[in-house]
Amino acid sequence: AQSVTQLGSHVSVSEGALVLLRCNYSSSVPPYLFWYVQYPNQGLQLLLKYTSAATLVKGINGFEAEFKKSETSFHLTKPSAHMSDAAEYFCALSSGGSYIPTFGRGTSLIVHP
Amino acid sequence: KAGVTQTPRYLIKTRGQQVTLSCSPISGHRSVSWYQQTPGQGLQFLFEYFSETQRNKGNFPGRFSGRQFSNSRSEMNVSTLELGDSALYLCASSPGTSGVSTDTQYFGPGTRLTVL
Numbered sequence: 001a002q003s004v005t006q007l008g009s010h011v012s013v014s015e016g017a018l019v020l021l022r023c024n025y026s027s028s029v030p031p032y033l034f035w036y037v038q039y040p041n042q043g044l045q046l047l048l049k050y051t052s053a054a055t056l057v058k059g060i061n062g063f064e065a066e067f068k069k070s071e072t073s074f075h076l077t078k079p080s081a082h083m084s085d086a087a088e089y090f091c092a093l094s095s096g097g098s099y100i101p102t103f104g105r106g107t108s109l110i111v112h113p
Numbered sequence: 114k115a116g117v118t119q120t121p122r123y124l125i126k127t128r129g130q131q132v133t134l135s136c137s138p139i140s141g142h143r144s145v146s147w148y149q150q151t152p153g154q155g156l157q158f159l160f161e162y163f164s165e166t167q168r169n170k171g172n173f174p175g176r177f178s179g180r181q182f183s184n185s186r187s188e189m190n191v192s193t194l195e196l197g198d199s200a201l202y203l204c205a206s207s208p209g210t211s212g213v214s215t216d217t218q219y220f221g222p223g224t225r226l227t228v229l
Contacts (some may be wrong), residue, residue, distance in 0.1 A: 035219075041216030043117070090150050090156065100169050102158035 002027045004093050006104035014112045019078040021107050023065075023091035025070065031095040033074040033079040035065055038106075047089075050074060061085070086111045115140065116134060117206050117221035131192040134224045136204030139183050143151045144168075144209025145187040146218060150201040159202075162187055163209045190225075199228045 008094040033110055036044040048059025055067040065076045074091060083107050091104040118137045126132050138145050145168075147159040147224075158171040162181035179189045190199055205218035 041222065043205070043216075043222050045220065046217050092156075100158050100161075100171060105155045110114065 004104040012110040021076040027095045034092040036090045119189045119221040134189045136187045138206030142206035144207045148203040
């Protein structure tokens with residue numbers, strides 16, 4: 001079985017500070033990993049995805065994530081937070097040829113001025 | 114390109130009723146997936162349709178069903194509504210041609226269903 005754990009249901013940062021959202025996964029086969037963002041009253045938007053190519057993945061809006069197999073992690077980072085980054089962030093996994101994705105419970109990013 | 118559209122955006126129903134939600138994918142996309150999002154259970158996969166056939170199914174009771182039409186538009190139906198069915202229902206489309214896990218999914222804004 002596959003699973004995704006997002007550490008921290010809420011993360012609070014100041015504008016301009018580093019953003020770090022944590023995601024750990026469990027999968028018996030090589031995973032494909034995704035980060036999505038959801039703004040209020042909207043659907044999910046893909047930020048970036050890892051599909052077994054480069055382990056450091058760059059996404060939209062200045063976000064990036066690094067796949068670390070030894071740590072079974074795929075943490076999302078951004079060097080400098082903007083107020084517009086305030087949203088819900090979801091880590092997701094699919095693997096083994098299965099289309100059915102597994103989502104983490106989400107992390108709400110709060111950005112203080 | 115127009116994005117994924119879902120109608121209606123909001124619905125209020127009572128227990129025991131049934132409901133049909135609609136999703137129009139991005140032009141050219143053949144795969145449509147449905148998800149249920151609730152504060153308690155998070156995001157859960159319902160099912161995926163590709164070329165009018167259900168290709169993948171999540172772990173939901175038979176009260177939840179769907180279909181896809183030849184133009185790739187999809188509908189989801191929930192019969193005999195229960196209070197616990199109150200949720201945001203999200204639809205996502207993708208080209209679907211890779212068949213599996215690496216496709217980027219494009220999500221619609223969702224339908225907010227409230228069951229009273």
